Amino acid sequence: MKKLILTAAALAFTSGAALAQDVVRLGTEGAYPPYNYIDDNGEVAGFERALGDELCTRAELTCEWVTNDWDSIIPNLLSGNYDAIIAGMSITEERAQKVDFSENYTPPSYSSYAATSEDVDLETGVIAAQTSTIQSQYVVDTGATLLEFPSFEDSLAAMLSGEADAVFADKDTIVPVVEEGTAIFVGEDVPLSVGIGMAFRKSDPELRETFDAAIVSMKEDGTLNEMIREYLGEDSPVFE
Incomplete structure (x- = not known):
């Protein structure tokens, strides 16, 4: 895999550009384990909860989680009910006509x-x-x-x-x-999949770039592969 190069300075720049809003709302389904589900305490849990929290930490963003039924998850992003989708969503050309996708955070599987x-x-x-x-x-x-x-x-x-x-x-x-x-x-x-990514409104390129930088940083330091193995299993594909 061609090495992805993104410096810490670039990460900080894109993060600062996205901070026009105080809280970034992350939309997920909460019904697709092990990617996302609701735990016994009524909280979003799973691979994408851990991933999303880490991405927000790296991007220095304050984030909160919102759950939404799968069949209306894109329409509710577009209508402003949350700012990004992180919900086991495969990157497809059809969906890319409506939303912008981040870097993939899982390899093709x-x-x-x-x-x-x-x-x-x-x-x-x-x-x-x-x-x-x-x-x-x-x-x-x-x-x-x-x-x-x-x-x-x-x-x-x-x-x-x-x-x-x-x-x-x-x-x-x-x-x-x-x-x-x-x-x-x-x-x-x-x-079937070319990978799973976050989805954003096409009007929010700076926010997408902020999360892209954080995802790339996790790929480069191996943290993302560690998280994939922990939550999705040792046999799940990882980044090379």
Whole structure:
């Protein structure tokens, strides 16, 4: 990977440029473990909570967390309900027409199928996936029958109850389910994502640049890879 060079001075400059607002509101779903979820204390937790807090510390920003349903997470960013999205959002050309993405904070990774039995026909069966995701579009493209749900948890429940033959999602979200013994991997891993990034309004380039600088600094010092391994698992792809 070509080395990314961004000096501490550049980080401080972009941070200062973004401080026109007192508090930066980070929007997340709170229902996509291990990326983001609500813990027993009612607080946002997971990989993206730890990542977002560290990014805000490095950028010297005061941040607060806001939760929003996935299916309206971009519209509510655009309407000003929060200032950035950090919610397991894959970077796609379609989404980039509406929002600006940061540097990716995960490398390209796989999507996977899970089911309760190996005897599943993924080409003609009923596949559950979260609505408005790269996985739901892929299921449509394969010709299988898609059952869309507002959250990963709902799509997983549909598979476990037998309403769907399998569930299809980011592999990192499937791994804990398989490790618990409630499902097994079926079929082949599918490379769909070019990475996950934060999303910003196109009218906020300075704020995006501030977080870009912080993400790059975490890539360069190895902190981001350490965080990926801790929260997403030792087998999750890391930056080289």
